[in-house]
Amino acid sequence: MKAISEVYDVCVVGGGFAGFGAALKSAKLGMETLLVEMCSTWGGVSYSSIHQYICGLYPYSEKYPEKTLNDGISRELEEGMKRRGCAQIQKVGNVYVLGFEPEALQSYFKEQVQFQKNLKVVFNAKVVKIHSRNQVIEELSIDHLQNIHTIKCHTVIDASGKGEVLSLSGASYDVAPDTKRQLAAYAIKIKGVQKTLRLNQLKVFYYLAKAVKSGVLDNHLRFGSWISSNKSDEGVLRISVIPSDTKYCLEEIQSQAQLIHSLLEKKIEEFKNSEIVCFAPSVSEREGIRMIGLYVLSEEDVLSARKFDDGVVKGAWPIEFWHQNQGPRYRYLPRGQYYEIPMRCLVSKDFSNLFSAGRCISVSSRALASTRVTGTCLALGEASAKIAFYYLNR
Ligand SMILES: Cc1cc2nc3c(=O)[nH]c(=O)nc-3n(C[C@H](O)[C@H](O)[C@H](O)COP(=O)(O)OP(=O)(O)OC[C@H]3O[C@@H](n4cnc5c(N)ncnc54)[C@H](O)[C@@H]3O)c2cc1C
Numbered sequence: 001m002k003a004i005s006e007v008y009d010v011c012v013v014g015g016g017f018a019g020f021g022a023a024l025k026s027a028k029l030g031m032e033t034l035l036v037e038m039c040s041t042w043g044g045v046s047y048s049s050i051h052q053y054i055c056g057l058y059p060y061s062e063k064y065p066e067k068t069l070n071d072g073i074s075r076e077l078e079e080g081m082k083r084r085g086c087a088q089i090q091k092v093g094n095v096y097v098l099g100f101e102p103e104a105l106q107s108y109f110k111e112q113v114q115f116q117k118n119l120k121v122v123f124n125a126k127v128v129k130i131h132s133r134n135q136v137i138e139e140l141s142i143d144h145l146q147n148i149h150t151i152k153c154h155t156v157i158d159a160s161g162k163g164e165v166l167s168l169s170g171a172s173y174d175v176a177p178d179t180k181r182q183l184a185a186y187a188i189k190i191k192g193v194q195k196t197l198r199l200n201q202l203k204v205f206y207y208l209a210k211a212v213k214s215g216v217l218d219n220h221l222r223f224g225s226w227i228s229s230n231k232s233d234e235g236v237l238r239i240s241v242i243p244s245d246t247k248y249c250l251e252e253i254q255s256q257a258q259l260i261h262s263l264l265e266k267k268i269e270e271f272k273n274s275e276i277v278c279f280a281p282s283v284s285e286r287e288g289i290r291m292i293g294l295y296v297l298s299e300e301d302v303l304s305a306r307k308f309d310d311g312v313v314k315g316a317w318p319i320e321f322w323h324q325n326q327g328p329r330y331r332y333l334p335r336g337q338y339y340e341i342p343m344r345c346l347v348s349k350d351f352s353n354l355f356s357a358g359r360c361i362s363v364s365s366r367a368l369a370s371t372r373v374t375g376t377c378l379a380l381g382e383a384s385a386k387i388a389f390y391y392l393n394r
Contacts, residue, residue, distance in 0.1 A: 008034045010388050011140055011153040012381075013127050016044020017374040018358025019159035020109055021073050021381025026157075027119035029389045034151065035119065036142055038126035039281075042109040043102070044161055045359075046374050049284035050187045050236045052227050053097040056375030058089070060316040061336055065089060065096050069314045069338060070379040077378065080108045088230065094332065095317070098375075099230055127160075130169040135351050137169060155353045155388040159381055163289030163360035171350045172292035176365045182286040183223060183322040184241040188257045189278035191234045194270040201226055204237070207267055208260070216263065223327035224260065234277070237261065241283050242324060254279055286322055286372065293362030294344035302339050302370050303331060311340025312383040315376045321369040341371060346384050353391060357384035 010026045012019050015037030023035040041047055046054075057074060058065035068074040078098060081087035086101040113119055122144060129141035131150070141150045158165035166173045175181075204226040212222040220240045228235040239257050257279070264271040300306075302319060316338040319331040333339065345362040348354040358377035359368070371380075 006032070007152040008032050008154070009392055010034070010155050010157060010385065011036065011151065012157045012159055013140075013165050014044060014159035014161060014358070015039070015042050015121070015123070016159060016161055016358060017046060017377040018161075018381035018384070019044070019157075020113075021378040022157045022159050022357050022385045023119055023121070023381075024073060024112055024116065025382040025385035026388060027113075027116035029385060030118060031385075031389060031392065033116075033119045034153070035121045036125040036127055037121070037123050040123045042106055045284045046105070047102065048187075048280050048282050049185060049238070050102065050189055050278070050280060051374065052102075052229065052236060053090070053092065053099055054374050055095070055097050056315060056317040056373035056377075057098050058096040058316070058375075059336070059338060060095060060318070060333055069316055069375070070382075072379070073382045074375060074379050076112075077108065080112070081105070084108065090230075127164060127168065130156075130165060132169055132351065136353055137351055155355065155391055157381075157384045157388060158291070158354065158356040158360055159358050159384070161288065161359045162285065163291060163356070165354065166289055166291050166348075166356065166360060169351060169354065171348045171354060173289045173360075174292055174296075174365075175289045176287060178244050179324065180365065181243040181324075182365075182369065183220065183324055183327075184243045184283050184285045185238040186241050186253045186257055186283050187236050187238045187280040188261065188276050189234060189236055190261060190271070190274050191232075191277040192274040193228070193233050193235055194272075195228065195233060196270055203268065204264065207264065211263055217260070220324065221256065221260065223322070237264075240322075243285060243287070250282065253283060287365060287368055289360055290365070290368060291356045291360055291362045292349055293356070294347050294349055295342050295362060297341060297345050297361075297363040297367045297371065299364060299366035302367050303333060305333050305337035305339045307340045308342035310343040312343045312346070312386070313341040313376065313379040314338045315341060315371055317370045317373045317376060319366055319369045320373075321366060341376075341380065341383075343383070343387060346380065346387055355384045355387050357381040
């Protein structure tokens with residue numbers, strides 16, 4: 001690989017939904033853009049947690065959605081995925097989502113970035129240090145395959161999900177205490193599951209609750225979820241993990257997942273003879289560091305469908321809070337309405353050239369339970385690139 005040594009207009013940290021949206025828009029606006037991703041693939045949490053649905057893409061309505069809530073890259077993604085024939089608008093509970101095949105998403109992301117001449121994407125590259133002066137970020141040190149490169153950039157977009165640039169730079173951020181943060185999760189893919197009308201999320205939920213009651217499983221494990229694939233005999237089982245500052249022991253969590261699978265195999269007819277075909281590479285956090293920007297979006301802003309003069313992204317996903325003792329709790333906006341996320345939620349209050357996108361924007365812990373879904377993160381990424389553009393051309 002060519003050395004990462006040039007000067008960039010924009011450095012996007014993270015290649016999840018937010019980072020993809022940010023880097024693509026930034027390159028399309030003609031800015032010299034570098035995207036660094038510490039893993040070897042696109043998708044971030046959506047990849048590591050084996051997602052099947054893009055949430056937050058559509059309005060909250062009774063009616064089948066005619067178009068996406070946000071335009072731009074959100075609409076292009078929907079079209080691109082539909083063109084591949086493996087994406088379908090589905091109603092799940094009260095909301096519409098875009099069901100998709102993970103491989104198709106990877107290929108869509110690759111296709112979109114490959115002809116962007118202003119964009120350089122580097123995988124297996126982790127931002128490890130931020131150099132700043134007078135409240136301006138000037139350089140980033142990147143560990144790429146154990147070589148440290150220091151690059152200069154005019155603006156930085158933190159799309160790392162966990163707010164890596166915020167914490168490395170000393171920018172202000174908020175994080176809920178361990179006991180108040182939303183449950184994290186670990187996913188496994190299971191194959192050979194019989195598809196019957198009786199097998200649904202509730203059946204798995206019910207069985208896990210029973211196993212907890214009889215003392216076979218720890219309390220938090222009752223909040224697992226099962227999502228069947230539309231096409232095959234596969235599905236994804238997610239088990240809950242209590243968030244903690246100490247490092248997760250992945251092996252322990254994997255053996256809990258195996259235990260739960262073996263219990264389901266014994267007790268639920270449809271799981272008989274099924275097998276685990278894939279373990280997620282890591283535990284996925286729903287909540288982490290959130291930037292303190294020029295405005296902090298609140299739960300009330302979300303639920304009252306508040307609009308702002310500097311609104312840049314629309315959101316309509318309910319507040320889906322994964323409570324440690326009560327499991328998922330939903331609070332919906334009035335039907336047919338949406339809230340706006342103001343530009344100020346993406347702008348650091350400390351560094352003039354630092355913006356955030358996706359999961360680590362400036363919102364309260366409760367508001368995050370709505371803004372964190374992938375459809376909204378994608379639109380936030382796109383908006384952050386526009387902000388960087390205004391900043392550089394002001
Ligand atoms: C268990 C679970 C289930 C969920 N289910 C759904 C669902 O079904 N549908 C939905 O729409 N949403 C779902 N969500 C929410 C959604 O997946 C995430 O909130 C969203 O993907 C966040 O996107 P992001 O781009 O902000 O961050 P991420 O997806 O976290 O991406 C950040 C990227 O930055 C990289 N990175 C981090 N630090 C560095 C660094 N120092 N240097 C370089 N790269 C770095 C990471 O490797 C990662 O790839 C779920 C979340 C969880 C935890």
